[in-house]
């Protein structure tokens with residue numbers, strides 16, 4: 001009944017928390033940087049792994065430093081297409097059958113691309129990979145479930161005048177003593193344009209995310225943007241409980257109507273509640289039950305959390321164990337394949353070993369990923385797709401000697 005690497009490879013998997021700009025192939029970053037004369041600390045894979053994309057980071061700042069290089073090469077349609085295509089191909093190769101790719105389109109407009117062009121270029125890259133896989137022997141002869149994807153637009157909790165693309169310009173052109181209004185307004189315009197692009201081009205844009213510095217920049221500043229998302233049937237996921245306490249998760253769920261939570265690590269950190277919360281333990285307990293009852297899914301990124309929060313130490317200290325104990329709906333994700341030096345299979349291996357997961361727990365966690373996805377398409381189509389995934393998973397487990 002052991003969970004082997006071969007079993008993990010063969011099982012259909014998802015990645016619902018996957019940043020495009022953190023998940024390039026290193027070889028592609030180097031090639032594109034040379035093509036566009038972008039300065040890198042090194043032009044070899046080994047050199048970049050020693051200087052920027054490390055195994056271990058000392059803090060969040062070091063972790064984030066790589067994004068300046070990746071974003072710099074993602075400013076034209078051909079690069080975005082290639083990077084999205086390769087990301088899908090790499091996922092398909094390790095048995096991932098559904099991904100939701102997120103990015104802030106505003107950060108890819110520095111050389112004049114419109115938001116429309118950014119969405120379309122990424123969509124075309126992902127679609128090409130999907131269509132190629134559809135024609136492969138794996139699907140046509142071996143009846144493997146097809147590959148599907150959705151796109152999530154990221155609003156940013158805050159930005160500065162130096163931020164790449166029109167975010168920076170927005171801040172240069174509009175002045176206000178209270179910047180939160182400008183951050184909120186930028187998110188509102190982003191989501192308006194996101195739903196317009198979805199409808200105008202019939203794109204599989206399925207969600208709105210809120211990313212960026214959590215501490216000091218609460219989700220409530222972006223409530224108009226998220227209300228727009230609710231009214232226009234765009235799903236919501238929010239990075240929360242990554243660098244701030246349970247109240248941030250509470251805000252994400254109750255003020256900006258999050259369907260899923262990115263990270264959610266500090267859901268189990270009552271000591272991180274603010275002073276106004278008198279009974280911190282009781283407050284935290286209630287949020288855990290609320291999340292569990294409403295089946296709000298947590299997108300768990302173990303390697304990323306260990307890298308940005310070295311105080312956690314090792315994987316077995318990660319709160320994913322508590323999420324399993326509480327029977328929360330959680331799904332294992334990579335966050336950033338390049339920056340976190342990981343894959344879906346690696347993250348699953350890490351979780352299985354650290355928490356001694358049973359095959360049944362693994363099966364449930366993998367199925368949550370498909371069930372709680374923002375699948376583009378009707379509910380009936382999604383149900384059929386998930387059913388085919390469950391049937392295929394059962395066969396794969398049986399092939400590896402595990403029958404439930």
Ligand SMILES: [Zn+2]
Pocket residue numbers: 017019211239262335
């Ligand atoms: Zn993230």
